[in-house]
Amino acid sequence: MLSSLDHVQLAAPAGSEAALRAYYGDVLGMTEVPKPAVLAARGGCWFAAGTVRLHLGIEEDFRPARKAHPGLRVTGIEDYARRLRAGGAEVVWDGDLPGHRRFYSEDPVGNRLEFLEPHESPEPHESPEPHESPEPPAPTA
Numbered sequence: 001m002l003s004s005l006d007h008v009q010l011a012a013p014a015g016s017e018a019a020l021r022a023y024y025g026d027v028l029g030m031t032e033v034p035k036p037a038v039l040a041a042r043g044g045c046w047f048a049a050g051t052v053r054l055h056l057g058i059e060e061d062f063r064p065a066r067k068a069h070p071g072l073r074v075t076g077i078e079d080y081a082r083r084l085r086a087g088g089a090e091v092v093w094d095g096d097l098p099g100h101r102r103f104y105s106e107d108p109v110g111n112r113l114e115f116l117e118p119h120e121s122p123e124p125h126e127s128p129e130p131h132e133s134p135e136p137p138a139p140t141a
Contacts, residue, residue, distance in 0.1 A: 007055050008055070008070040009055040009057050010107070012044060012056045013062040014043060016056075016108070017045050019108040020107070020108065022108070024047045026087065027087030028049070029049065029083075030052070031049065033046040033047060033053075034046075042058060065111045066112055069111070070114070071115075072115050073116055077101050077103070077115065089107075091103045097116065099119065102117070
């Protein structure tokens with residue numbers, strides 16, 4: 001019986017650890033988790049934020065994941081989108097998931113990441129232009 005998701009692993013090319021640390025640590029605000037010595041020798045890095053665990057493993061014949069991706073739930077999605085843009089990441093809004101506001105972005109090696117936040121409105125969210133900050137939803141009475 002499955003009890004929980006332990007972590008998600010994404011691939012990265014050799015020598016990309018500094019860029020991964022800057023992005024996952026500084027831009028996304030995750031904390032780097034030390035790898036056990038036997039695994040650290042393989043390269044890559046691990047990150048955590050709350051119960052979210054992402055492992056970036058070095059792959060010799062690296063190709064970024066363009067379709068497969070982790071879905072990362074956030075709070076304050078507009079602020080989070082601004083944070084990613086300020087860190088140099090592209091933000092592409094997508095309003096196709098009912099009950100959620102979400103956008104896609106890529107890490108510095110091209111892996112696709114989805115960021116989403118549930119919202120209370122039963123109507124689909126119209127996506128703002130990719131380079132505009134969305135307006136917060138109007139308060140409901």
